[in-house]
Amino acid sequence: MSGGQMKRIMIEVKKLRDIPQTFILEKAPDEDSSKVTNTRTASSSADSTSNIIIGRILPKSAPYSQGSYQVEIKIPADFPFKPPEVKFLTQIYHPNVDKEGKICVDLLNTAEAWKPTTPIVDIVNAVIKIIDDPKIDHALNAEIAQQYQNNRAQFIKTATEFVNKYALPRT
Template sequence: MANPSTSNKRLQKEITDLQKTPPGWGSASIVGDSLYKWKASVAGPEGSPYEKGTFDIEIDIPADYPFKPPTIKFATKIYHPNIKSDGTICAQVLSQWSPQLKIVDVIIMIRSLMTEPNPDDPLEAEIAQQFRTDRNAFNKTAKEWTKKHAK
């Protein structure tokens, strides 16, 4: 179990670094005054059906971070085979977790999942099936959802 002050120092450094030099496609901030709850905004990747959308992500960080991964959930509805309608993201994203990873790395992994969904590890089987068999219909629906929900 991580020492809370170690965890606090690390999170403080991560959020400071992220705010000083945010990636061009996203941002993160602390919710309220707890270092253990963050909100990130991610621009839909260019060339994906999520392009032109901004997606909010909730990040809950456990007290024993970085030894345990954060819990991540989409607050913005997204049509995606690896993201449930309640915003839950497939565990595969965090199955590679190690204490060397940072929250920004997780956000990068999520953004790459938006670019390249994995229909072989779906949380939404019907969407995965559509992604595999009718990419045009998948892209059309994903674009409509992005326009409707990801402003």
């Protein structure tokens, strides 16, 4: 990465540190990764062609508001011209998140939506928004989406079980 790209990333990291009510920064590209507890696998952080930001999102809606969820933001070498890749490291029961933690967020997945000026804070806010307000038409897990639409009580019960089993503390 060029010096200009690294400067941009550091500016973005500072902005992330300034939103503790929605995001807890755990690892920035300039920090030691040994202090991070990854709830999936550490192998995804060993990519020398990109920088990694790890933090926890703090959704507001039930049942997700009872915990925090670790996400990995992988910054590509050609950032900001290409969007970061975001995935959940904490297991979460949600129609817009697949079993590998990939999430469907328009801001990242459509060429028209991503702009080189888009702040990483906007990405974090978009992830939180889709967790709080699932988009069934962009579901990555059809079974969970169907349950969300047709049997909301069972969906909430199962999502709550996942929160209790996998979610991290909010502090």
